[in-house]
Amino acid sequence: GAGVSQTPSNKVTEKGKYVELRCDPISGHTALYWYRQSLGQGPEFLIYFQGTGAADDSGLPNDRFFAVRPEGSVSTLKIQRTERGDSAVYLCASSFGGSGPWGADTQYFGPGTRLTVL
């Protein structure tokens, strides 16, 4: 596709339920990032994949959050036992994944999934 896509665009769930959020990166991009954005704040890093492996998962807030990217393309962010504090827009970004010595590749963002936990 032309850009990063995310599904669903909106997800409303009840406290304690399990949710899955999907990200489809730009074709050929090997790096994929998940961020979370709360109202009035900048995006906050969650996890970063290089290929199929999680290169950095230090931003995941606790063990209720998990993400996979089994084939190095589509990624799924999984949240168990959702809490009201998990409500936010979950953004996915992708980048080419290779660069010269002067800095990283541009990260292109998807439209986000707005998660509301009631």
Add this chain to the structure above:
Amino acid sequence: GENVEQHPSTLSVQEGDSAVIKCTYSDSASNYFPWYKQELGKRPQLIIDIRSNVGEKKDQRIAVTLNKTAKHFSLHITETQPEDSAVYFCAAIQPSPVMNYGGSQGNLIFGKGTKLSVKP
């Protein structure tokens, strides 16, 4: 880890005036600094970025300057137009131990954003 501070939080200018947004960062290893524009309910869109091998970059009405010694970078928008109204985020890369092709990748650390309003 990296920390990014952004000022001001809100900025109101008259159409045609210039707008300047400033950011500081803490990790001297950071080498990539993008700026994103986000309209209400939309995704962040990259408007300009700068890498640490240059001190300034310009694209039409938008320019970014980088001072590595002082660890700060700024966004300059000239001849502002009402459609420039949005929230602007600066970011700095948190260098990752994953190395690719001699370069580096990593997650972005964002500032808290500046809400720019351009009055016609």
